[in-house]
Amino acid sequence: MADKKIMGIDLGGTTVKFAILTMNGEIQQKWSIQTNILDEGTHIVPDIVDSINHHLHLYGMKANDFIGIGMGTPGSVDRQQGTVVGAYNLNWKTSQPVKEQIEKGTGIAFTLDNDANVAALGERWQGAGDNESDVVFITLGTGVGGGIVMEDDLLHGIAGCAGEIGHITVDPDGFECTCGKKGCLETIASATGIVRVARQLSEEYAGPSVLKQRLDNGEELTSKDVFELAEEEDQFALMVVDHICFYLGLACGNIGNLLNPSTLILGGGVSAAGEFLRSKVANYFKQFTFPQVTESTKIKLAQLGNDAGIIGAASLALKLQN
Amino acid sequence: MADKKIMGIDLGGTTVKFAILTMNGEIQQKWSIQTNILDEGTHIVPDIVDSINHHLHLYGMKANDFIGIGMGTPGSVDRQQGTVVGAYNLNWKTSQPVKEQIEKGTGIAFTLDNDANVAALGERWQGAGDNESDVVFITLGTGVGGGIVMEDDLLHGIAGCAGEIGHITVDPDGFECTCGKKGCLETIASATGIVRVARQLSEEYAGPSVLKQRLDNGEELTSKDVFELAEEEDQFALMVVDHICFYLGLACGNIGNLLNPSTLILGGGVSAAGEFLRSKVANYFKQFTFPQVTESTKIKLAQLGNDAGIIGAASLALKLQN
Incomplete structure (x- = not known):
């Protein structure tokens, strides 16, 4: 055996x-x-x-x-x-x-x-979750999804929809989502959402920015470009990343306030932005959680990749x- | 045995x-x-x-x-x-x-x-929860609290804070909460929160209203007064109740999107407003959930009282x- x-x-x-x-x-x-x-x-x-x-x-x-x-x-x-x-x-x-x-x-x-x-x-067992009892995993990819383990059990919900983190409403007046409602986290923090946010905010941004220039030139952009330019301190790209991390921090904060997992793990393609992303999300998480949760729930990057x-x-x- | x-x-x-x-x-x-x-x-x-x-x-x-x-x-x-x-x-x-x-x-x-x-x-076993596997209970009283049962287990979280529904951030720019952050559900939907919302909104309300009159006269008011006047179709009281149900519906919606319980139960003193409250919360819940959750997660009133x-x-x- x-x-x-x-x-x-x-x-x-x-x-x-x-x-x-x-x-x-x-x-x-x-x-x-x-x-x-x-x-x-x-x-x-x-x-x-x-x-x-x-x-x-x-x-x-x-x-x-x-x-x-x-x-x-x-x-x-x-x-x-x-x-x-x-x-x-x-x-x-x-x-x-x-x-x-x-x-x-x-x-x-x-x-x-x-x-x-x-x-x-997987991430809970062999990755960033350290095999703890209460772990939430968020995938930031083409869409935003996730899975929730609490009291050592995967949560499913009555119709199997538990863990649909991408459809948490973070902005009641936000973008329309494919699901039919408005302001879902996915419309902001998915790979396509990030580019959408950049386009929207660029209309109001006036200063110098390579990112804004590329958008104005009609170039094809990816979320990776947005994060890379932000890391190079492009001021407009930094503003876009801050906007995204605000809403990610709000969603993570509310998951924390509701479930108080030991770890919230950020995975998926967008999480390749690494510590640059994680630390900004963690800052907003702190703003949006009450003290016992701020102190006990950690935000970590996924470790297992594919x-x-x-x-x-x-x-x-x-x-x-x- | x-x-x-x-x-x-x-x-x-x-x-x-x-x-x-x-x-x-x-x-x-x-x-x-x-x-x-x-x-x-x-x-x-x-x-x-x-x-x-x-x-x-x-x-x-x-x-x-x-x-x-x-x-x-x-x-x-x-x-x-x-x-x-x-x-x-x-x-x-x-x-x-x-x-x-x-x-x-x-x-x-x-x-x-x-x-x-x-x-x-209790509500899950012998009350509105019908002893189903996934049930969330929200108490609307002096404060707002709750408890979550998923996959037949009560959720606790790493520091015992799971179910702190009152501290979900529903309005990042909202009222300051005793917990130190802003815009917690409790600042709006608790008994004291409801009166606070009435006071705030009354500053902008111009039409005739018994509720506004009482507030302007400096009378002591309770959340029960607000709901009673709303049921009597006091237009300002209806506006206050709508404001509260919007945020309650948003919080319930996000609990639904995240956990997809079979039932979300509204209990506590404020829930004495009964079907008048429940139906309004359920309407906003519908607005803030994606279709599979709207269809499978029910909003019910608590049945067991004390x-x-x-x-x-x-x-x-x-x-x-x-």
Whole structure:
């Protein structure tokens, strides 16, 4: 039992990542395949099964060597049934019997959860979360998402929407969001949101600024450009970053006031801005939390990068032990 | 085992309430004593022990008839140690070994949590929460507080501050709060907050209004007066209530977006305004949540009134079974 393994799968719209881990969270093998979303995504699960069986053969391992397989997936997950529906970047419009197919194809017990939750589990277990009981993970990427672990449990909510940090309303009069409401954190702090904020604020900014110049010239800009120029002390870029960190700090502050986790972890592409971002968010977090929370809840950067998904997915499998 | 009982204690600054319940949550006996906070609150626990032993004798019951005793208390609770510190309305400034004293004095296993958490457990178990897995309780009283149950567990957070709903920042430029920051929900939606909002808005209101008249005359007003006048269609009072419900709806909306509980329960003295309040909060909740949350998370009024505390406290004792 002690040397049984767990497998984690991170299913995405372009690649499927796999890893075999020890029960202590150490990655022993890692590989990936391309996601074939053709024919309504009907190849995806068979490809996963083939790839698992192929690699088990390659490593001289058997189904019996595993406690189980855990997977993170886009779309809406039915954890009891082991099905996924509405994963549009996989072309999965109808309900997919993922658990049934993978268990039948591999002979290994299988469980799954959504990708943001699984990444949160990973960062909490082996990353910035230090395996503490109460950890909130925020991904700042194309969108803003997240996952919440409290009292050692992943929170799901009645319709599976717990952790939808991107749709916290931070500015009731703010930008319209794709979700239909206004002023969601995602409209400001996602990669596209950051550029949107820069465009909006540039209309009122008068001083010299490379960022404003580029915007006025109609150049394509990324959130990375905004942060790089801010680090070079472009005054307008600094103003944009401050605006974003104000709202991120407000959202983090209110998560802190409500949940008081030991750690709030900032991950996703935008968090590549590193300590420059973290320290500014932490300053506003301090402004927006009451003293006991300010003192006990830390803001940290994610540590696992792309591996958070496979590690967190594998950790799901640990619960299949009993 | 099946007919063992549980006892709930709701410790407050003026009275201590007791109840004996079945394991199904049915109250069989209920009594209360005055809280004697003299001499640094040193009489409180001995009085509780005496009252329990007296009533067990009265009802012909023995320690062995109970699974345990649960208690809700003000102040900071150390659940592991069973101690309470900083309960200023009890004159408990130093750490009190409550569990040790009550277990020694009664021979019954004892456990405790803070009063807001315990009230949340009560409403979730036997009240508006329908015993569902994910329920958030908000008390609107002298202050604003709350308790959160997710995945069937009460959330505490690293420093025990989870559920401090009153300190969610709803208006970064708002009133100063006793906690040291600005724009906390409590500064707007507590009983005193509501009167404060009325005073502030009255400065800008010009039309005819009994509420404004009373304020201008320097009369003492309560939040109840504000709601009563609003129900009588006093236009200024309606404006004040709308302002309060906007921020309550924003806070509830963000709790919904973050946690997606099945139910958000409004309790405490201010919630006596009933459906008039609830429906207005629910309208703003709809505005501030994304569709899956709007559809799945309900806003309800508390049902248990003052009994939420003793019922929730007793439910804590159920966990002493194992």
